[in-house]
Amino acid sequence: MSEIGGAAFPAIHSHVFLSEGHQKSERKTWAVIWLCGAMMVVEIVGGWMFGSIALIADGLHMSTHAGAMLLAALAYTYARRYADDPRFTFGTGKLGDLAGFTSAIILAMIALLIGYEAISRLLEPVPIHFAEAIPIAVLGLAVNVASAWLLSGDHHHGHGHSHDHAPHDDGDTHRIATDDGDVTLEVFEDGVPPRFRLQSEKSGARLSAAAASVETVRPDGARQIFSFEDRGGYLESVEEIPEPHAFAANVRIGAQTYPVSFEEHEHAHGSAARDHNMRAALVHVMADAAVSVLVIVGLLLARAFGWLWMDPLAGIIGACVIASWSSGLIRDTGAILLDMNPDRRMADNLKRCIEDDGDQLVDLHLWRLGPGHLGAIVSVATAKQQEEQYYRAKLARFRSLSHLTIEVKHIDRSVSASVA
Template sequence: MSRSTETAAGEAFHSHVFLGEGHEKSERKTWSVIWLCAAMMVVEIVGGWLFGSIALVADGLHMSTHAGALLLAALAYTFARRYAHDERFTFGTGKLGDLAGFTSAIILAMIALLIGYEAVARLFDPVPIHFAEAIPVAFLGLAVNVASAWLLSGDHHHGHGHGHAHDHHGDDETRVISTASGDVSLEVFEDGVPPRFRLRSDSGSALVASAVSVETLRPDGSRQTFAFADRDGFVESITEIPEPHEFTADVTIGAEHYPVVFEEHEHAHGAAAHDNNMRAAIIHVIADAAVSVLVIIGLILAWIFGWLWMDAVAGIVGAIVIANWSASLIRDTSAILLDMNPDRQMSGRIRTVIEEEGDRLADLHVWRLGPGHLGAIVSVVSSPSHNEAFFRAKLARFKALSHLTIEIRQAG
């Protein structure tokens, strides 16, 4: 991650590379899908020309528009990486993916309108359908789209760590403890519920709540002991864990003690962390796949029962689905391009951290620089004893703050 910090006086340690994690991998995956679509396009057009199938030729031409839309995403990845160090980009090239995602969303909206217009026209004026050719072509298109979606969304990283207590599966609030009976996972669980400790055996051996306890030691010297209750497949602390989750936990399992360190790390949430360029590419192929499924259903029903109107209805439903996804993508990417606050939860946490020792947050601006990277301007009214280094240390837990400017005003 790139991180830079400024003082109000203008001292700076700058690095303006705000590309998302796995940027180059996403770039390679997108180019791979483009080559797959291009190869299928050639096969369909040549095959249609040789065998006299207009349906194959039409689907091949459609595949060319599919490859063209993905080309936009690939070029955005390439351009952002190539010009990441170009000083003309004041805050780096991290937003190029959002610009490409916005453009792709507009293209998707136009495609939805065209599909809807054609479907409505066919509803009132049905045309003959060559089922023997159309259905296999629809299945072929579906197969290509499923393969494309798998290539774009597939993640082959599987972390396997070893040691006494460490991160597990990339979760900052899960630790793996190596015991004589096998590995045990300790987690601070707070998915939609108040935070509690959860302890489960990774080796299959059962844990007994009465034999488990956790004592936390915080930086200020305060201690708290947590008793546990049995749950379905794990044990859970009875009382909630107070914020912040920064402490050393002395985990007791039977007669053995295992020290585990938790550090408070605040990452970007929701829209602040999404790679909208990859999201747009995936939505494009999934939308195409959804339309293929609807077309197949419509064609089969029309073939079996003679319901030619089913083909048109399938097209209308597909247009509505694509339009809905397009509207969601336009809303999210335009908010980023207009520098709307991408993570209100983090803004609230920043205010809490700044003001917890009596200082006052006078002004705060948070905006997105790239996937998982946020910029922030923080203005604080404080006592003379709290300098820029003091607040920089307090905000160090917010790992997503990649470009931080701090202004300090003297109280009174």
């Protein structure tokens, strides 16, 4: 707190609303650009030296691939460099969403072009040079697989959640010291129903699912036992964890039991927590890879059985796949750019949290500031003598509320009762 003229004012807070892995994502995107750029040069030079127009054409296609990645990389770089610029009232966290929206539009246009060209070739078949086309398609697939691997990096299980971070203790994760080394227990709910995850920090060590369990004890005395199954590298509870996530837990590992305490913390869910800039880059390379697979299959069948229509048919299917992925990306990023409610579940929980002791939530604005960062304006009507700090403390469990403005309206209980 700072004081001006004897009055206390809150200190100016940060408006940096970038994702936790922003710089790592930026480095990975630039790495993919170098890969695509190198492959583009090799294909164009090789095509010119060996007189292959198909190789040159694929090299030019690779340049558009690198261009799409460049858009994502520049968005990461610009957002990082200008994160503290006061001209951006709510930071630069949405720049990735803008880049994702732009990439989705480009993908939709590519889908239309592929579809148009495929239908044209279906109506008027053209000769196919299989000896050149198939190796180029295989090469393109290899580059796309390598690009997807570089971009995905340490994101496991398809939920965009990294397990390479240093373990820490907070409301959702606890480190437990055992005789065989430290173990982490966390409540994992990133895009999936909430479950316990138990993992040894000791290199090469694996826990036994049969020798582990968790018993939760809630404030009302209710108890529940959770069993585990091996997920390869970590254990995951078979049963889902009911809300709220506030309870004492007895963690059994072998013959020992370790007590821990979980507090209720809530994070952004679904689209509100995603890095849509990285998602757009991944969708681009995955769409390209999917088209490459379809093209390879179509070319092989066309060469083996003379089915020249298989090549354009593969193009039409690929165009539909790309259009489907791009439409989903346009929908999600467009909603963020228009400040639509990014997390209805959190909005409902905010309302319950405010109104659980008789107060009324008069108005609520919830919007996304960046990946995993939400802004909220909360207006509360109360007949009690409560001020802003009381409600700020009540909402502290919502970890994703990075920018919170609270308005408190005091009402006369006798007046409100007479009106009712």
